[in-house]
Amino acid sequence: MPELPEVETIRRGLEGRAVGRQIVDTEVCHPRPVRRTSAHHLIEGSVGATISGLKRRGKYLIIVLDSGHEIMIHLRMSGQIIAAARRESRPRHTHVAFILDDGQELWFIDPRTFGEVVAFDPLQLETTIPELAGLGPEPDQISLAELRRILRTRRRQIKALLLDQTVIAGLGNIYGDEILHWARVRPDRRSNSLSPLSERRLHTAIGAVIANAIAAGGSTLGDGQYVDVSGASGSFQHAHRVYGRAGQRCLTCGRGWIRRVVIAQRSSHFCPVCQR
Template sequence: MPELPEVETVRRGLEQRFVGRLIEHVEVGRERTVRRTSRLAVIDGLTGVTATAAQRRGKYLICPLDSGDSMMIHLRMSGRVLIDPVSSPRPLHTHVVLHLAGPEAEELRFVDPRTFGEVVVYDPDNASVEMPELGRLGIDPITDGLSRSQLAALVGGRSRQLKALLLDQSIIAGIGNIYADETLHAARLRHDRLSNSLRPVEVTRLHQAIHDTLNAAIAAGGSTLKDTQYVDIGGQGGWFQVSHRVYDREDQSCLTCGRAVIRRVIAAGRSTCFCPRCQK
């Protein structure tokens, strides 16, 4: 599932190649992708309008439109946003197509084999009703910045296992399974440490690890795993997966200490990889 670095990479692509281009017409194939409203609402809401910005909160992409509405895209498990020449064959599972004005005949395609993803047009003044989950998102470490003192308050104010805390989108928005495991390894902290047991120096390490891990992953264009669909807007995969130190490395030797084997357990209901020697 795409996480903050992958969604941020798509956001940057939208900023470069989608913002400012008139949407001339709209096709919606599978209705499940627009299930929150309707096929007609998405076609009416996007035809003849132009996105004025590309923003991201957690894993949500948000494009304010010159009509006053906003478009939200969530990739969920397998969604992809592509901008392709009109002349190129559409991939299987292309559910929404936005024809874009411009010197090149291009279209934005929302492709989603598993159909958990969504495209929504909503009124930002009524977001609490139309997109209520946006109001429940916690601090986005990249969009909002996340200071050490904010993190200290978030971890010290509750007794939660660190893995569960990092995955909780209402506390910190955007981190999923890959970046939770990589962040905790970089911070040398175990997934099951209770958040309010961290010493100040450990909070500092966790703070640094969140920013370092996410920024390195964004710089690498995110992670493209062998079993996922994630690519950027031009169809290119990311390469941060070659820098993973624990994620999906069960039974392999630890790249950090070289003296222990990566273990896999279930924590917070999710597969969790860690080094028992490096992480305490």
């Protein structure tokens, strides 16, 4: 599932290709991505408008239109956004296509159909997309004092807390595991049990892991599912220290063996030697 670094990589790719382009037509080929509203609603809300910017909040990509409306895209499990020339044939599972005035098309491809494409009025955000309105702060915007307040006022397992989008936006299973390894904190520790030093390390780790992952273009796992708008893979998977490495020797200490535990119904990976 794409997380903040993957969505940010897509945002940057689209920014260079789509800003200033008019959407001359929108084709909806499957009802699932527009289930929150309707195909008609997306077409009405997009055709004729010019793309004036690309934003991101957490794992949500937002296309800003000169009409004052916006289009939210969430990739969920298997969504992809590809920018291609109009003459190219669309791959299977292309459920939405935005046709631009310069001969490009933006494809929303989603085999498992959990993703969404929704045109909305930003003034109505809280009623149309309440979970977007209710997101916690961006990981790179959070101060140490704010993180400390979040950690100390809750006693949930730290990994579950990091995955909660209303607490911090954009982190998922991969980056949650890598951040906790960097911070040397076990994923099952209670958030209010961290030492002041561990809190500081966690704050640094959140910023560092996310920045490094964005610089590497995100993580493309063995399923090859995540790609950027040109279809290229990310490379941060080569820098993973714990995620997906259960049973293997720890790359950091060389002594521990990576363990896998289930927290908040998700697999967590950690080194019992490095992480306490």
